[in-house]
Amino acid sequence: MNSLRIDVDNIVFSYGVAPLLRQVSFSVEAGELFAVLGPSGSGKTTLLRVIAGLAQPSSGCIRTGGAAVDTALSPGRNVGMVFQSLSLWPHMTVFENVAFGITGPSSERETEQRVTNLLDMLDIADTRDARPDCLSGGQRQRVALARALVSEPRLLLLDDPFANVEHELRVQMRHDLRVVQRRLGITTILVTHDLEDALSIADRVAVVVHGVIEQIGSPASIYDFPSSPAVARFVGVENFIPGVVAHVENQTVEFSSPDIGKLRWSVARDRPAEGPSLLSIRPHALHIHPVDTFRDGRYSWFEGEIVTSEFLGEVVRYQVAVGGILVSVKQLHFLGTPPTPSGTPVLVGFDPTHARVFPG
Amino acid sequence: MQNKRTGFGTPELLFALSVGILLVVVAFPMLLIFFNAFWVDGHFNVADVVKVLQRKETYQALLNSLFLSGGVTVTGTIVGTFFAWLVTRTDLPFKKTMKLLFLVPFMLPAFIGALAWKMLLSPRAGYINRFFMDVLGFDNPIFDIYTYAGIILVETMYLFPFVFIQVSGALERMDPTLEESARISGADLFTITRKITIPLVLPSILSGALLIMLYSMAHFGTVAVLGVETGIYNIPVLIYEKIHQSAGSFDSIRTATVLATVLVITAALIMWTQNRVLAKGKYQIIAGKSFRPTELKLRGLRIPLFAFCVLYIAFTIILPTATIFLVGGLKTYGLPFDMENLTWANYHHILFEWDLTRDSIWNSITLGLASALITMFAGVIVSYVIVKMKVKGKGILEFLGMLPFSVPGSVIALGVILAWSGKFGISIYNTVWIILVAYIARYMAFSLKANSAALEQVHDSLVEAARASGATMAQALKDVVIPLVRPGMVAAFFLIFLPALRELTVSVLLYGPTTRTIGVAIYTLNEDGETVYSAALAGIALIIIVVGEVLIKRLVTSKNGA
Structure with missing residues (x-):
């Protein structure tokens, strides 16, 4: 299977008044697994449907292998797609479902051969004469994948295929998908609302919010350096503290907040702009200490009082009242240490280089 | 539902009542049909049946x-x-x-x-x-x-x-x-x-x-x-x-x-x-x-x-x-539709002057209301037993209740004639009561469907919660179950009332001199060559039906909206 580069260029899609997609552009390299991550209603499924040719964009174009393609669906498009509901035909057997996906002329023997090979590869050969409603969730998933792959498409589109699957099976299935995708080297676009799905198997991730691509990058860069509060929220940042940024001296930034006071730290590059800002920090980057702890100068410190503490097993999650706001803190749980009770005054410290500042 | 008493409490009463209703209204007339078809001169006889069919x-x-x-x-x-x-x-x-x-x-x-x-x-x-x-x-x-x-x-x-x-x-x-x-x-x-x-x-x-x-x-x-x-x-x-x-x-x-x-x-x-x-x-x-x-x-x-x-x-x-x-509106059937041939007199006559047509409208409306009300309440009781109670033999109830759904109207009418024409001590032939009994049998399935659907939404734990708070079984039914199934009952009422208004197949077999329904009156007027009056009455029936449908749609949607 030769893989294909795909360019999505300035796609706009309107339905009714508000546009669902606004000038969406990105490129997927040949053989890459590209994830489009976004909350429900962000337009990510519509984007996939436009790429598949199931929906007509208001403007913009799709290029595969450098050549522009008609955005209408045509038999020559050669796209494989797995739908969120899987959409297996309930009146056909597994074999018939998969064989239906073969486009173009194919002799009976050839069909037989291709379907059998695929079922073997996906480890579902023993289900070939069963109907979809007799299969387990994982098997149905594989049948849908087999049907999408049988025509040897040069582009594979996956619409949240793990959405309705329990966690353990989900982990297994996305691993299997990654293995098959690598083996076939097929360019793949995966749409998902699940952060873990995207981070764990994608080569690159695009975050879509309200029909706009907010950020594209490697999973780790998206996680570590979200480009906007919207992306930050989506990748699990919970604390957004309002304040004002000022530049003091060379390479030193000062953030003053009516709630947590003044913080200073030094930055080599990417200095945040001056003015009103939001300081964002993950719950697990914050640490709780007794109030009389020695304040290490490399850290920033503020005082607060624990409002609630929830023991979650691996971690304890605290809500700490600081000034007029609540801050979430997650602490690793250590054997035999009970959670600090609510009402306790505490000192909260963090490494300011782990914080991100957004203009607010 | 737990009921540890061994005596005759509310559940047993409900069960007995349901069985009674269905046996008398549905099973008995149906059995009489088969009995009359196959039982000749004191023994089972198939040859005669074949003869009739030939x-x-x-x-x-x-x-x-x-x-x-x-x-x-x-x-x-x-x-x-x-x-x-x-x-x-x-x-x-x-x-x-x-x-x-x-x-x-x-x-x-x-x-x-x-x-x-x-x-x-x-x-x-x-x-x-x-x-x-x-x-x-x-x-x-x-x-x-x-x-x-x-x-x-x-x-x-x-x-x-x-x-x-x-x-x-x-x-x-x-x-x-x-x-x-x-x-x-x-x-x-x-x-x-x-x-x-x-x-x-x-x-x-x-x-x-x-x-x-x-x-x-x-x-x-x-x-x-x-x-x-x-x-x-x-x-x-x-x-x-x-x-x-x-x-x-x-x-x-x-x-x-x-x-x-x-x-x-x-x-x-x-x-x-x-x-x-x-x-x-x-x-x-x-x-x-x-x-x-x-x-x-x-x-x-x-x-x-x-x-x-x-x-x-x-x-x-x-x-x-x-x-x-x-x-x-024609003065005489067959005239062309010119203004000079059209008159309101026919409509006036059948609405205000002619007993036969006035009676028929009155009969249809009262029969519709009565059968809808009775069937609605009976339907709640029977569906309650079927859906909620864990008693033996409720499968029979379900079968009996749904039977009329597939039994044609003329069969029900015939069964009712066989059962209630005096052979068994009760003679209501030629009265409105026989039509009422037949309507109840015919429309019971509608009521059971609507009420069962509503009851299935009422979880057992709601009744158990009422019982745990000290309510008796009867109180729990009155204060918890009935208010929750009321929409199903209302639906059942209209599912029965509207078709009953226009019913012909059953009533045409059962009507007597003063018990014509609207359907029967339209049909017999037409048979007797009174085409114009037949059409005028049909027109009035259409108005009643359409107005009824629209009012009910309004009522049901506004209730659901609230």
């Missing part, structure tokens, strides 16, 4: 029933499926309005439609035929409605919504990605329709088709109105003739019971087939979150097909309805 009139009725209902099923299924596809899957203009209009025939009684078509297309007197012969100079009528084809045509107009509703529902609920995944695979529209869409909605098509067949098989009015001139009759019509015109002789009663038995067996076969179809074809094709299915662009055919739909509605709904009202 009579020409009997097997002719059977053949006619099969032929007519078969024909209506085929045409109704084609028409219903086509329109369903048109309003769900194409870019036909005004689809939503069209969809509502295609459901209107369901409101209109078929036998009133048959009357209208008789006035329009009877070979000599029909207005359309006369227009073609007198004005356009045709030698022969262009269509004779007094034929098998005519009867099939008229029944199709009123029964196709059975298929239309089922198929448009299935097409709308179907997950569009089932078809899209076939498109992705490169299949063209024709292949997708043939290999994906049709197989997936086939159970809905078949199920609607079987409903048409069930209904048409048991349908009295259209065949009685249109077949009488040329001697076309089906089983319900023959049962009617046997009961009414043979003065209740033993032989005619026996023939009727044998015919009724045949009808019951056929209906049971149809129901059985339908259950099989539904069980086998129960695909999970319903979408969760999804996109609207792709609409087929009709392009050049868009306007012609739209015009076709408008014409169809004009021809099958507006034309017959207008005819009924116009004929009802």
Whole structure:
């Protein structure tokens, strides 16, 4: 299977008044697994449907292998797609479902051969004469994948295929998908609302919010350096503290907040702009200490009082009242240490280089 | 539900009451039919039954029933499926309005439609035929409605919504990605329709088709109105003739019971087939979150097909309805529709002066109200036992309750005659009470369906919570269960009241000199040649029915909205 580069260029899609997609552009390299991550209603499924040719964009174009393609669906498009509901035909057997996906002329023997090979590869050969409603969730998933792959498409589109699957099976299935995708080297676009799905198997991730691509990058860069509060929220940042940024001296930034006071730290590059800002920090980057702890100068410190503490097993999650706001803190749980009770005054410290500042 | 007392408490009382209601109202009359058909001179006798079936009139009725209902099923299924596809899957203009209009025939009684078509297309007197012969100079009528084809045509107009509703529902609920995944695979529209869409909605098509067949098989009015001139009759019509015109002789009663038995067996076969179809074809094709299915662009055919739909509605709904009202206003039947020939006098006469028609309206309304109320309450009790109580033998209740759903009206009427004409100490023949009993038996299944559905939503723990708070069983029922199933009861009431208003098949077998219902009055006036009064009364019936339907829709939607 030769893989294909795909360019999505300035796609706009309107339905009714508000546009669902606004000038969406990105490129997927040949053989890459590209994830489009976004909350429900962000337009990510519509984007996939436009790429598949199931929906007509208001403007913009799709290029595969450098050549522009008609955005209408045509038999020559050669796209494989797995739908969120899987959409297996309930009146056909597994074999018939998969064989239906073969486009173009194919002799009976050839069909037989291709379907059998695929079922073997996906480890579902023993289900070939069963109907979809007799299969387990994982098997149905594989049948849908087999049907999408049988025509040897040069582009594979996956619409949240793990959405309705329990966690353990989900982990297994996305691993299997990654293995098959690598083996076939097929360019793949995966749409998902699940952060873990995207981070764990994608080569690159695009975050879509309200029909706009907010950020594209490697999973780790998206996680570590979200480009906007919207992306930050989506990748699990919970604390957004309002304040004002000022530049003091060379390479030193000062953030003053009516709630947590003044913080200073030094930055080599990417200095945040001056003015009103939001300081964002993950719950697990914050640490709780007794109030009389020695304040290490490399850290920033503020005082607060624990409002609630929830023991979650691996971690304890605290809500700490600081000034007029609540801050979430997650602490690793250590054997035999009970959670600090609510009402306790505490000192909260963090490494300011782990914080991100957004203009607010 | 826990009940540790061994005595006779509320549950036992409810159970006994349910069994009693169903035995007396449903089981007893039905058993009498089989008993009369097979029990002759003190012993079981099949040979006589065969003899009755071999009579020409009997097997002719059977053949006619099969032929007519078969024909209506085929045409109704084609028409219903086509329109369903048109309003769900194409870019036909005004689809939503069209969809509502295609459901209107369901409101209109078929036998009133048959009357209208008789006035329009009877070979000599029909207005359309006369227009073609007198004005356009045709030698022969262009269509004779007094034929098998005519009867099939008229029944199709009123029964196709059975298929239309089922198929448009299935097409709308179907997950569009089932078809899209076939498109992705490169299949063209024709292949997708043939290999994906049709197989997936086939159970809905078949199920609607079987409903048409069930209904048409048991349908009295259209065949009685249109077949009488040329001697076309089906089983319900023959049962009617046997009961009414043979003065209740033993032989005619026996023939009727044998015919009724045949009808019951056929209906049971149809129901059985339908259950099989539904069980086998129960695909999970319903979408969760999804996109609207792709609409087929009709392009050049868009306007012609739209015009076709408008014409169809004009021809099958507006034309017959207008005819009924116009004929009802004529001074004498057969006059042209000129202003000088039209009068309000007929309407005035039947509403305010003529006892026969006034009684019939009063009878239908009181019978409808009484049967709806009684059946609604009885239905709650019986469904409560079926759905909520863990007692032995409730399967029997369920079977008995649903039985009348598949038993044709003429069979129920016959059973009621056998049971309550004095043979067993109670004689209510020729009174309104016998019609009431028959209505209750006929509509019990409607009430059970609506109430069971409502009761299934009421979780057992709600009653248990009331009991835990110290309420007695009766209090829990009154304060918790009844308020929650009230919407189901209201639905049941109207599901019964409206059809009862226009009922003909049952009441035509049971009416006495002063107990005509609206349906019976329209039918007998027409039989007696009082075409104009018959049409005027039909017009008034249409107004009552349509106003009733609209009021109820309003009432139900505003209640749901609150």
